Amino acid sequence: MSNETHADKPVSRAPKIGVFVCHCGGNIADYVDVEAVARAVADEPGVYLSRDQVFSCSDAAQQDMIDVITADQLDGIVIASCSPKLHMHTFRNMAGRGGMNPYQYVHVNLREQCAWAHRNDREAATRKAIALVRAGIAKCRLTRPLEPITLKTTPAAMVIGAGITGLRSALALSDLGIQVHLVEKSEHVGGYVGQWHALFPDDVDGNRLVSELMEQIRRRDNITVYTGAEVVDKSGVVGGFTLTIRRSNGETETVQAGAVIVATGTELYQPAAGEFGWGHPRVTTLDAFKRHAESASDGTLTWDGTPVRTVAYIYCVGNRQKKSASCPNPNTYCGRYCCSATVHTSAWISRRFPQVRQYHLFRDMRAYGRNELLYEEARNAGAVFIRYGEDDPPVVSSEGNDRVSVTVKDQLTGGETLEIPADLLVLVTGPVPARNESLQQILKLPLSKEGFFKEIHLKLRPVETVIDGVFIAGSCQSPKNLEESASSGLAAVSKAAALLLKGSVNKEPLIARVNPEACAWCGQCDAACPYGAIECVNENGREVARVIESLCKGEGACVPVCPKDAVFVEGCTDDQIRGMIRSLAEDPEPARQEAQA
Amino acid sequence: MSSTSGTIADTKRILVFSTDAISDPGIDLAGSAHMHYPTGVRVLPVPCSSGIKPDWILYALQSGFDGVFIAACGGDCPHLSDCSARTGAIVRRAQELLKEAGISPKRVKMSGICSVCAEAFVAHMENFQKELASLEA
Incomplete structure (x- = not known):
């Protein structure tokens, strides 16, 4: 300019x-x-x-x-x-x-x-x-x-969450010469991916993937990893946040960062007692089954010491739910990764334990893109796929301690009722929003109606949030597979780096302003502001409100609550709006063109 | 209330407050899709429906508009998770002002209009036109 x-x-x-x-x-x-x-x-x-x-x-x-x-x-x-x-x-x-x-x-x-x-x-x-x-x-x-508000940027970023998204993002920031503070709540890095070995689509070992990324991170001078650590405070604005990290031993540390990438991931749905037989010793989740099967050292699949000959899977547990008396707050969204993960697990089991019979009770098969090939591989290896209807979920009953029986109406054979005895029932539980209330409060991040962190625009601004300088990536935003998580992490890195490497950031000056003469500080504007952008200052011996330029978003929630009409948003003053209303209310006659025959 | 004249005689004048990020693009889409609505509909964009002052609504009705429609951000508001509740409170305060001024509170309406809610917007305009006409019948 x-x-x-x-x-x-x-x-x-x-x-x-x-x-x-x-x-x-x-x-x-x-x-x-x-x-x-x-x-x-x-x-x-x-x-x-x-x-x-x-x-x-x-x-x-x-x-x-x-x-x-x-x-x-x-x-x-x-x-x-x-x-x-x-x-x-x-x-x-x-x-x-x-x-x-x-x-x-x-x-x-x-x-x-x-x-x-x-x-x-x-x-x-x-x-x-x-x-x-x-x-x-x-x-x-x-x-x-008006002049744009210019804020200087610190060439450092914080990445919260050291799952696959956070690890990949930290390396990419480091590649660009940006100092990285990588903060992980648990004592171990890697999240879910680090606990699994063979991953769809190509059997890459998740645990090894995490080790390799950590190996690279250790060699970087500009990445600091904090495990067993949480962010407990944030102040400042885009380009210059001050963040306080507390380690599990209670020690705190304060770091400066110009941008924050939130990559806190997701949790897996925890079934309720009795839901599809949950609580029975022969009912487990896909996550637990996968880790158990991958740790089996010889060629037999066992559970509690007895061989497993038949495995049944029930899909869409805890996802795509409908509101009902027993489910007042349904998770209505699709888990996105679970169909692919289950057909992959099935194909992997067939290769490793060919004698195991597998029955898949699914609602809709959403193994999309090349994961379709895994679905084909699972079927070719002999797994049986049975489609159940949304209103007709499978019913699980106990057959003693070593076996359950699953009854299902098979839509593909016109509603025939099938009874499947299984040594092990695997509930395919989908991702649910992680419980991060304190982080959400500290960063003031909005949530989607599903409870995940919310982006500005799903399609066009998928990693930016309404908090300038705070980005979201990976499955904390919505269910994602590994590939999608890494991509969104790299997208967040490029957005963060774009603002950090420029050295300064310009902010629109179309923000709220206070007319100090009219203000009598009642605090209502402060109470209405979700961004903490109003402060009380002393001006000529009087307490009045002032807008903190760097924090104000200019949406104007403070404007109609002011009893003294002392607050306005630049570009939408009272006089401007009233002038526009007067002009808009008219139905003016077009001027006739002169000297036209 | 309006001084009906010329081609606008058969339509009511409606001031629409739209919001830059959410409802204004939805109203744009109605035009892009070549959906028609009466020319008495005039749109005034503001940053967010939570920032509309109740006196602006009263002022619009005193300035010749027959009705005021707030095309609110609704649940899509990028700024406030409780935007609808806040906008609703503004409408209630405006309705109080209208009653005091002897104007029917039915002359102000609000609805969430999302960024692709073109059809809903046009339907609201058609219905509001009829409702405003019936107020004068």
Whole structure:
């Protein structure tokens, strides 16, 4: 952004506003009389010039606007074009290049919210367009120059959680020359992956994978690993957090980090007593079964000392639940990794213990992508797959201490009831959000309705959170397999590194402000703020509220709670909103074009 | 309440408060999908529905709007997990102001409009138009 602004222009004179109305080719002009709109607003107070343009976003049109801004020393501009989601930043940057304060640019949405929504009535759409542009002008008249808030960054990051996501992320940060503090709550690193050996899809040994990553981490000078340690306090803002770590022996340590990557992983669902026979000595979970089978030293699979000849699996335990009296808070989401993990385990058991018969009671087989091949391998090795309906779950009954019997209606044979005696019943329990209330409170991270940490935008900003500088990665965000966890870890690393390596970070100045003269400090704004962005300060002997610039998100929750009308958000002041409302309420007549035969 | 004139005569004027991150993109989508709604619908985007002042709602109705619709962030709000509850409280306070001013509290409505809720938005506008018309019948 250019530092050359019209610093020499007198502040007190009436603002000079340029208005540009875009045809967007025919996208706007086919449904709105763009030229009539430009004419109708030309005499609005403050408007210095008003023009129409075929494509305001084109390089030529932007250069024209820059020339006008510079030559005529405009204070503000209004561009009526497409949705602000497309070009607000384009035009804000353009205004800055023209030497104007970028925050005195106002965007009016004439395409998505006028032309395209009213294609059936050109005259009425034109009237509405004039009202919309007048509202933009009313807002622009009351803008004031704002400067971005610049925050310096510390070239260090904290990674919370040393599972596969955290380990991979720590190495990637280290590769970029960023100092890493890797904090793990348990005494051991590696999470679930470190406890398993053969992993889908290609039998890579999870335990060895973790050892290899740790081996590399030990060789790095710029990674410090804290095990048996928890984050107990955070202060500061993006670029300069101060984080307190407490070890299990009670010692605390404070470190500086410019960004935080949360990779705290997930937990596996714990069945309730009696749920699918849970509590019976022959009922276990996929996780426990896998670890048990992998530790078997000879060629026989045993359980409690007796050989296992038949294994039955029940899928979707604790996931994709429906709300009912017995399940008031259902986990409605899919566990994502469990189908693939179970067919892989089945194929692995068939290779290692070919004499074991396996029955899979599934709801929908979600072994997607190349994991489909594992499903095929499991079936080819003789495992039997039985599909049960959501409303007809299998019923488990005890057959003494060494055996259970599973009754299921097989949807694939038209609802035939099958009874399967099994030496071992494996409940395929899916991932559930880890219990991290204290960390969530310390970092002020929002949760999704499923209880996982929530990103800003699932598709477009998948690792960023509303807390600037705090990123989420891996299965703490949603169920993920190893490959997806590592990918999201690396995505978080690139987002964190992008801000740390730049040395400073700019924050939008469109935040809340307090008018100290009107404020009588009652604390209601503080109570309404979820980010702790309000502080009480003494100004000229009076206690008043002040907004901590670096923490404020500008959503304005503090605005309507103020009994003194002392709080506002930049760009949405009382006068601006009221001015816009007045303009929007009108239904102006388009100015007739003169001298047309 | 509105001075009905010209082509807007058959439609009610509705001020919609949209939110930058959530409902405004949903309303954009209605336009992108070429769904039509009356030209009396005018949208004023704000950062979040939790920041709308009740007096703005009263002011809009006193300035010529027939109704005010808050296209709230709902459960998708990126800022506040209790955004709907806060916005609901703002609407209730606004309704008190309207009653004091002798204006029907039915002239203000709110609903969560998500970033892909184009059809829901258009349906709300059509229904609200009818409800506002029936208030004057």
